[in-house]
Amino acid sequence: MQPVEYAVIASAGLGSRLGHGLPKSMLEINGRTVLSRLIESLRPHVKGVRVVVGYREDLVIGLCASLHRDVVIVRNPEFRTTNTVQSMAMGARGLSGKVLFLDGDLIVEPGSLSHFIAKAADVPSLVAVAPSRSENPVNVVVDGPESRMLVTRFTRDAGHPYEWANVVAGPADMMDGAEGYVFQRLEEHLPLDAALLDLREVDTPADLELAKAFALQVDEQGALRARA
């Protein structure tokens, strides 16, 4: 058993599909950015959080300077010509042990994240999956019951119940030397253990609406728990 020690959030890419002129992680929902939400839900579970920045890095650096001072920012000046997987590898530079890699454009339910991280300690790598609902999903073919799922294949084909959720825990060097999409790096190691993660991705305008509603729901649950 090896617990997750660090989290690497890839937040270098262009927010081009949403066209707000912001990195997607800097979109604000109910008064908090997507990135702040991620960092705050990760912070209790890991020794350190690293955020990889590129597009409009000034905005992300400014946010961390004011609200998340213990975050280590990793610069990817080549963000226009590199993929998320390369940002993730840069983010894990120098780290050893187990790392949780995440896309910066995710709204994650904190309780479900906590379960996922706990489960990740028991297996070499753990792939996050979610009910297929994104506009352009990469779906996964899974084996086994929900409590012990194995991903056997990634596919762009529709009609599968689960999609790849852009979160994976594994060895710190697992993204090193990869060039395509993150799931293509994972394909090299199939089958892989998988677990459900309750999250929404902010990728297209339609996703954003779903993510907003989800974030509000998460905030309400959080407020209820705080009162209880």
Next chain:
Amino acid sequence: MSRTAYCFDLDGTLTSTEILPSIAAELGLSEEIATLTRITMEGWITFAESLRLRVAILGQVPLDVVRSIVDDIDLDPALEAFIRARPDECFVVTGNLDLWVGHLVGRLGCQGVTSRAKTRNGVVVLERVLDKGDAVKGLRTAGFDRIISVGDGSNDVPMFKESDIAIAFGGVHSPTQAAISEAEFVVHDAEALCSLLSTL
């Protein structure tokens, strides 16, 4: 065996207050020095030009007065502990004068690479302004094959360019844009910086 050297800027990186403004306050010249510091940090005048002006203004202060002010300056406790744990691999690389900060660097137990000055009739006269890039080259010549540097200002850019890994550190104030643009990492917290340094 690979040998790593860690290079630290002094003012605003290892110290939580800037040293020259503290000396200036003693003389009632805070505003004048603050203006110079600001335009230097922004890169509007070169560090060498700025240092010459600052030495011209502050060089009249008796050295024992300067030293007693500098001795009261706080060092960041986390970074101080990091340096004390590996004094032979750590270097304070500062444009500040050996005459002014030598004792402070000595307190850390590591070596310093500084600008040089001497006194003539009780007045400090600048002899050589340090190019921080040259300092890094010097360490390579001395047998270090990997250099990691930490700084926050425009005069750290030459040091960053010559280093293998550069870290812009905003513990006291935000690093300048020029420093960020040459850095691989940006960190705002001393504990996070030390933990990053130990993983690299």
